[in-house]
Each structure stands twice: as structure tokens, then as C-alpha cells.
Amino acid sequence: MHPPRANRAYRNVARVLRPVLYAITRRDWRGTEHLPVGSGFIAAGNHMTNVDPITFAHYLYDNGVAPKILAKSSLFSVPVLGWVLRTSGQIPVHRNTSQAGDSLRAAEQALAAGECVAVFPEGTLTRDPDLWPMVAKTGVARLALTTRVPVVPIAQWGPQLLLGRYAKVFKPIPPKRVTVVAGPPVDLADLYGRPLDAATLREATARVMAAITALLADVRGETPPERPYDMRRGGGGAGADGPAAPTADGAA
Template identity: 35%
Template sequence: MIDLVTKLVLKPLAKALYRPTIEGLENVPRKGGVILASNHMSFVDSVVIPLAAPRQVFFLAKAEYFTGTGLKGAVSRFFFTHVINAVPVERGSVRAATASLDEGLEILTSGRAFGIYPEGTRSLDGRLYRGKTGVAWLALTAGVPVVPVALEGPQHILPVGKRIPRLHKISVKFGEPLRFDELHGQARSAKARRQVTDEVMAAIQALSGQESAEQYNESPKAA
């Protein structure tokens, strides 16, 4: 019942408020495992993509969002569970990072769509940073296509440091699926993972028009 309300009320209301421009819906496979690899501009990116996509998209979110108490905790659980289809994971260590990839792999092998930000964290200066190779490991291990996604506008809805969303027009572009059948099974190869990741990031950059930073991003705290 809750999911039905989210689908029939909350999502149409959000679309009416933010009037997203959506391109390339035909590029998203309607069935089977698929990775939606996007640039990362804002915390609300994980809301925008599920609103725009033609099928359910699952993301990973830190476990703390699901364990809060009181009204704030209840609202957080509802939002991450029913609005953005988030799966809770622990973060902060190599073991946690591996567990996150395993969760993503389970989502893909069960035939669902998995959203990921290869940059790892939000871009604070608007540039597109070098991708981390987890996206390639998932694609090569699961043998699924990668759909590049470019977002524009979410960074103005909830700028870093702000708590109250603003109204701003959003653009979402879904690119043509990238397939790496010739490299399937080579997930352990650092060279193959780097090649796939660079191709994914090049496709995202072509859609978004962002300047390439040619380096890995730092966390918002470090910045």
C-alpha cells in the first residue's frame, strides 16, 4: 500500500513540482539486470534518477539512515525504503566496500536495476571526476549492460550545506547501453576494470558536457 502511494502520489507530485526534462528513456532496458551509472551532483540525485527512470532503480545507502529513532528516524526509513528503493549497507572500511559491491551484485543477478556513482562522492565544483572501478567489477562479474546517466539541476535543489530543498528545473539524460561482452569474466583484471570504467566515464561526460577533472574526487568533508 505504501509503495502504491509513493508511485501514484509522491512521484507524480515531485514531477509536477520540478518539471524534469527526460531524454533517452528508450535506452533503459525494461527487464534484466542493468547498471545506471551517473554523474553525482547532489544528495538528491538518488531521488531524481528513480523518478525519471522507466523502472525501479535500487541504490545503496549507509545503514545509519535506517536505524534512527523517533519521528526523524521513521521519516528517514520511509524515504530511503519507499522513495529511492535504498538497500542499507555499512560503510567506512575495505570490508564494508566489498560488502557493498556484493549487495550490488545480488541486485543485478536478481534481474533488477542498480544505480551507482562511479565518482564515489558528489562533485562540489561541477567537474566530472575520474571513475572508481567498482562499476566495472559489477558489469564484468554480472555480465550486464551499463547505461550512462547525466544529471543537471539537482545541485541547485539542495546545495551542499542546505537542508530545505528549492525548486529548480532538472535534466536527466539516459545514454545508449554500453556492453562489455568481450571482457565478461575479466573482473579480476585491473586493466580490464580500468578500461571499462574509463569508457563509462567518457560516455557520462559526452552526455553531461562537464569538464573532466582527470583525478579522483575527495570526500565532501575533506573538501
């Protein structure tokens, strides 16, 4: 069965990729009851490796959702991955250009149409040495508070075994265990009436990332750092502002 919102190209991509993914992974899909049915929502996940968008989409697709992933424009030229992104109708983000706002508008339109928009709020691969989620950019908060759709936190663990962070060599053999777990939507209702200032955006972003981190800690059976890694400080820290559009790898 294909998700009802998957277009023909999306279904064709899935027909090619899913058998490959079934062969090279051992899937542990959890928390699927938290995925909304029949309404738009944001799926927000942690980001460890450039294969994350594919395993993330695999989890959602297997559970009846054809996500629109916000991805930096350069990924659309990466062999295989770029083909997948282009043909399945994903949303490119053009950083630091006059087109930078187009991705946010496209995401808002997709959500209004009842689609799932998938984002990796960190905006790039985590810099945490142990692959814990780091301080995120505030694009996911802006999108969530503007549209008021549910934000479902999703944690992944295992894709980094297929392709390590910054690695060039793909390691599909032997098959790798990939665990993906969704949690209940993050409660942001008390923030809806506030101005979209830096404090509000930071608070919403922190809630989303805390939910993702808690899910990941449960999967790993480990305790995350007391404070998430902050790229601006080169280590643990709190709070970070960021531009408007959250992306798969390298925010807008």
C-alpha cells in the same frame, strides 16, 4: 502505471513523492529508449547533490523501472530520504565494516533477478568546482564485469538547483527544470575475458564515466575539463582505484 517490479512499499512511496516532484520540477526526460526491458541492468549516473537519488529514481520510475539504489548506510538515517530508502527496499552500504561486501552481493542478486541497480560511481558528491563528473571508484566496473549486464550511462542536470552541493536549504520554489538523459549501454564486451585487475577495472570505469560526461556536456551545451577532477590529487587527473561497491553517496 507502476513498474511491474515495484513492491507495495515502493508504490506507496511513489504515490507520496511523485506528486511532490511533479509540483517542484519541470522534467525533461530523454533517452528512455536505451533503458533495457525485461532484463537486469546497471544505471550509472553523475552525482552533484544529495537529492540526486530521488530525481534519478523518479526518471527511472516514470519509465517503468523501479531501481535498487546502492546508498551509504548513513543516508538511511537522513530525515525523509532515509524513510524513502528504507521503505522502498534500497541497498545500504556499510563502509569499512564486516558488512561491506553485503551490498555487492545484494546488487548481484538483484541484477540476476532482472532488477535495475542504480549507482553513482564517483562514490560521493563531485568535487569538481563546476560540477562535472570526477574520477570514479571502480566498484561499478567490478559489478558490471562480474555480472555482464548492460551498463546504461545516465546524466542529470538540474537537481543541484533544488538542493545545492553541501547546501542545507531546499529550494523547491519556483519549480526547477530537471533534465535526465540516458545513453546506449557502454561497450565493455572486450573486457569480459580479462582478469579483474586494477588496469581492467580502471579501463571499464573510465569508459562508463566518459559516457556519462559526454551526455552531460550535451545537456549543458558546454565542454567538460580535459581531465576529470581527481580527489587523490586535488584536481584534474586520470585513473583511480576504489573499493568494490559503488554507492549513491560515499562508496563502499
